[in-house]
Amino acid sequence: MPTLPLTLAVITHNEADTIARCLDSVPFAAEKLVVDSGSDDDTVAIAQAHGARVVPQAWLGFGAQRNFATSQCRHDWILVLDADEYLTAELAAELQQRLPELMASATPAAYLRRSTIYMGAPMRWYRPAVGEQLARLYHRGRARWSDARVHESLRFDGIAPTLDAPFNHTNNPTLVHKQLKVLRYAELKCRDWLDKGKPVRMWQTPWVFALAFLKDYLFRLAFLDGWRGFMIAHTAASYAVYKRMRYYEMVNNPESVARAGAQLQAHGLDR
Structure with missing residues (x-):
């Protein structure tokens, strides 16, 4: 599959059960980066086996950890996923189609829709779990993560489009x-x-x-x-x-x- 000048960035700690699916869901990313904060399971080995470059970094808090990951990326355009998230086939196809035009523009970021799988099944009605819009695709020169220890957000100026297809979040297996x-x-x-x-x-x-x-x-x-x-x-x-x-x-x-x-x-x- 042709690749695009995009980095998939994932921060991890003991994510051996989910990291492979996450990485494999973005086959068009020219780089896959995992910033790991001291996993003692097979996260690092699995990530490397699935094409990721792994950078160790002691935990800084969510916002600071994401900003550190941003600084380690080789491409200006970055897609951020958590290890328990993955692109649907529909979103992967939409991104491949829309990314070239988006990257050529002055757009700072784009919103993706997240669908949550809870207790083994998709949530159907609960509004934050059905099509929740999150800024996860951005140009690192035009956006930056807040420094919050938790509940961080991507900060940028300007208008950001929203893609149609969702990505999935396997929220808390138990x-x-x-x-x-x-x-x-x-x-x-x-x-x-x-x-x-x-x-x-x-x-x-x-x-x-x-x-x-x-x-x-x-x-x-x-x-x-x-x-x-x-x-x-x-x-x-x-x-x-x-x-x-x-x-x-x-x-x-x-x-x-x-x-x-x-x-x-x-x-x-x-x-």
């Missing part, structure tokens, strides 16, 4: 994976709040769960996806509450930051 991710993401978010000196507003907490749950379950149509939708809405609401409780603890018991970090590190989550 509820255990999801709960561990919640702990990790909450810790990273709270550290960002701590750095910025965000005020503690525990008085909001009694209302947060109900409002967050209703937002996802009713207004984002999770209820139409049955019990899987209920679980997604419940997990999101629990995450919203836990972040506030954990931040309260960080502010009122500063030594908990290091102690929790050590506990998360012991389970491979402090990265």
